[in-house]
Amino acid sequence: METGLLEKRAPVRPPTDLDRCMERYQQADPEAPATLINALSPALLRFFRGQSASREQADDLLQETWMRIHRVRHTYRPGEPVLPWVYAIARRVRVDGYRRTRRVAIHETAMEVLPESPRRAEGRSSLPDFETLIAALPETQREVITMLKVGGLTLEEVARATSSTVGAVKQKAHRAYDKLRTLLQLRIEGLPQEEEHELR
Amino acid sequence: MNCDELERIFLECGQPAAQPLPADADEHAVTCLACKQLLKAFRLPSAAETISSTKLTRLAATLAADLLPTQPLAPMGCYLMAFAGAFASIVTLGVYGGGTGSFSAMSPMQTVSILCLLSGSASLLAWSLVLQMVPGSRHRVRPELLSAAVIAFLSISVIVLFQFRSEPRFWHRGWTCIQAGLPFALLAAAPFWLLLRRGAIVSPRATGATAGLLAGLTGTSVLEVHCADLDLLHVLVSHFGLAALGALGGFVVGGAGEVFGRYMCYRSDRHRMVNERA
Numbered sequence: 001m002e003t004g005l006l007e008k009r010a011p012v013r014p015p016t017d018l019d020r021c022m023e024r025y026q027q028a029d030p031e032a033p034a035t036l037i038n039a040l041s042p043a044l045l046r047f048f049r050g051q052s053a054s055r056e057q058a059d060d061l062l063q064e065t066w067m068r069i070h071r072v073r074h075t076y077r078p079g080e081p082v083l084p085w086v087y088a089i090a091r092r093v094r095v096d097g098y099r100r101t102r103r104v105a106i107h108e109t110a111m112e113v114l115p116e117s118p119r120r121a122e123g124r125s126s127l128p129d130f131e132t133l134i135a136a137l138p139e140t141q142r143e144v145i146t147m148l149k150v151g152g153l154t155l156e157e158v159a160r161a162t163s164s165t166v167g168a169v170k171q172k173a174h175r176a177y178d179k180l181r182t183l184l185q186l187r188i189e190g191l192p193q194e195e196e197h198e199l200r
Numbered sequence: 201m202n203c204d205e206l207e208r209i210f211l212e213c214g215q216p217a218a219q220p221l222p223a224d225a226d227e228h229a230v231t232c233l234a235c236k237q238l239l240k241a242f243r244l245p246s247a248a249e250t251i252s253s254t255k256l257t258r259l260a261a262t263l264a265a266d267l268l269p270t271q272p273l274a275p276m277g278c279y280l281m282a283f284a285g286a287f288a289s290i291v292t293l294g295v296y297g298g299g300t301g302s303f304s305a306m307s308p309m310q311t312v313s314i315l316c317l318l319s320g321s322a323s324l325l326a327w328s329l330v331l332q333m334v335p336g337s338r339h340r341v342r343p344e345l346l347s348a349a350v351i352a353f354l355s356i357s358v359i360v361l362f363q364f365r366s367e368p369r370f371w372h373r374g375w376t377c378i379q380a381g382l383p384f385a386l387l388a389a390a391p392f393w394l395l396l397r398r399g400a401i402v403s404p405r406a407t408g409a410t411a412g413l414l415a416g417l418t419g420t421s422v423l424e425v426h427c428a429d430l431d432l433l434h435v436l437v438s439h440f441g442l443a444a445l446g447a448l449g450g451f452v453v454g455g456a457g458e459v460f461g462r463y464m465c466y467r468s469d470r471h472r473m474v475n476e477r478a
Contacts, residue, residue, distance in 0.1 A: 028269040034260035041251055041259075062251075063259060070263045072400035074270035075334050084336030092335070092402040100462055133241050148211065149242050155211070160336045163343060163403065173211045177238075181203065184241075185234040 022082040026073055037066060043151045044090055050134055050146040051094055057101065065093045083153050084160035091143070091161065134176075136183055141176035144169055201228040206235055276330050279395060283326035286391040287418055294384045294422030305428040310361050317357050318421045321350050325414040329392070332407045333399025343406040347413050351444055358440055362432040370431075374438035377427055381419030381442045388418035389450075404454035404461075412450015416443035 018039060025032035041062060048058035068089055076085050130150075134142045147158045155173070159166045201224045209225055229236040273279070303311055328346050331337040341349070367373065392411045401407045423439045 025267075026270050026272055028267045030264045030267060033263040033267065034257070037256050037260045037263070041256055045251055059251075059255075066259055066263060068400075072335075075273055075400040077334060078272060080334075080336070085334070086336075088335035088402050089400070096458075096462055096465065100466055130241050133238075156338075157336075160338050163332075163337075163339050163406075165340070165342070168342075170211070174207065177207050177211060180238055181207075181234050184237045188233050188237065 016081075019078075019080070019082045022073075022076050022085075023078045026076065026078070033070075040086060041066075044086070046150045047087070047090060047146050048094060050131060050142060050150065051098075051139070057097065061090075061093055061097045064097065065090045068093055081157055081160070083151065084157045087147055087151060087153065087157075087161035088163070133180055133183070137176050137179060141172050141179070144172045145176045145180075148173060201225060203228070203232060203235055206232075210239070273334065273398065279330045279333065280323075280326055282395055283329060283392065283414070284323065286388060286395075287322050287326065287414065287421075290384055290388045290418050291421045291425070293387075294419075295425045298380070298422060298426035300425050301428040302425055302430070305430055310430075313357070313361055314424055317354060318417060318424060321354060322414060322417050322421070325350060325410055325417070328410050329396065329407065329414065332401065332403070332410065333396060335400055335402045343403065343410055347406070347409045347447055350413065351440075351447065354440055354443070355436060358436050359432065362430055362435050364433065365431040367429065367431045367434060370433065373429060374434060374441075377423050377429075377434070377438040378442055378445075380426070381423040381439070383419075384422045385415045385419035385442060385446050389415040389446075404458045405451050406454070408450035408452070408454020408457070409447045410450070412453070413443055413447035415450070416446020419443070419446070 018036065021032050021035050021039075025036060044065060045058050045062050048061045049055070065086075069086065072089065076082065134145055137145065143162070144158055147153045147161060148155070153161065155166050155169050158164075158173075159169045162169065206225050206228050209222060225239075229239055306314070324346065328339070328341075328343050331339055332343055389411070392415055396407065396411060420439050420443045423442065424435075427434075427439065429435070
């Protein structure tokens with residue numbers, strides 16, 4: 001069972017520029033929204049892309065996330081880390097977006113077959129990139145890995161963003177890492193000798 | 201260093217992919233091809249993450265357009281006091297109206313235990329609600345697990361504290377108790393909802409279940425002080441069943457709120473699309 005009662009408290013980062021910027025945002029500093037948006041949007045976009053959203057959907061989700069952050073900015077507590085707060089909201093937006101898309105998809109009828117979107121050429125010798133690699137993971141593990149490695153959140157912050165415990169996050173991250181390594185190992189074993197040598 | 205140690209460092213550093221790992225981690229990556237490729241995949245920037253600066257500037261301008269200073273939420277202790285105050289006031293109101301019939305029927309041990317259990321559970325749930333009002337709060341136990349654990353713990357405690365007695369007209373007596381406790385549960389739900397509205401709820405169903413359980417416990421507390429029927433089944437089904445019913449009701453209301461919110465969003469999206477086309 002996921003219980004954090006016996007866990008050691010994970011180290012908490014000292015307040016960062018982003019945390020202070022969020023405080024300024026609450027005080028209506030006109031520069032603060034732009035600073036926050038520029039600093040966090042690339043990682044947020046990648047967070048949405050990592051959860052199997054198309055680029056267009058990810059853009060919409062990003063915009064919706066900022067609108068929601070704007071509406072509920074009073075709920076940020078000064079002195080607390082801003083990243084878990086932002087990612088908890090982004091997570092909610094993603095879930096809502098996913099359900100809304102599904103609802104629209106049910107009511108839509110395809111008029112014609114759309115051309116396949118051009119995929120990045122992945123030859124036999126190339127190994128997968130980040131997005132392709134994490135697509136093989138279950139959703140919860142993908143989410144944890146993306147937050148850790150793309151968003152730059154600590155284990156403690158991911159636990160906060162997902163309303164979970166550090167132990168549970170560690171377990172998910174460990175399973176994800178194990179799975180990815182096994183996946184890569186299998187791919188490498190399937191490569192011809194000279195290509196494997198090339199990779200080394 | 202081996203693969204497991206590299207994994208530990210890799211996962212615990214929590215840094216963005218672009219930042220370097222310690223030197224011995226890189227040394228291991230030289231000998232282990234799978235680890236090397238994995239680290240490489242995490243370090244490489246993705247082409248998809250670039251966003252046009254015009255888009256970001258426009259977004260920032262939209263947010264800055266109606267930017268007003270906001271008052272951050274009051275300290276957590278204030279909200280905890282507010283939840284606890286609402287709970288205590290409504291229980292007092294119920295006890296004032298209904299009386300303390302059960303105190304003469306229960307043993308001192310049963311009285312103290314049941315009061316401690318109810319107040320302890322209510323405090324835990326109120327604290328969880330305060331945390332759920334702020335996204336990204338640190339939960340020691342997942343909110344949905346907490347509600348289930350409180351129901352399970354209370355049920356076990358009741359089984360330990362009370363005994364079976366063959367009571368005539370079980371359902372009739374049970375229904376009478378539920379009817380007596382339900383208005384207090386509904387009355388408690390109103391201030392809880394008003395308090396929760398001030399926060400930002402990211403998991404409406406879990407929050408609904410927690411708030412519903414706390415509201416249900418308000419009714420249960422009134423019944424526990426008022427009702428002198430100490431039959432185990434009666435207490436479990438009619439008194440604590442009300443709390444479980446509250447949790448279920450809260451879960452349903454939370455879910456309905458979620459669906460309604462999405463529907464409104466969907467409608468506004470459609471409205472915007474129609475306007476854009478026009």
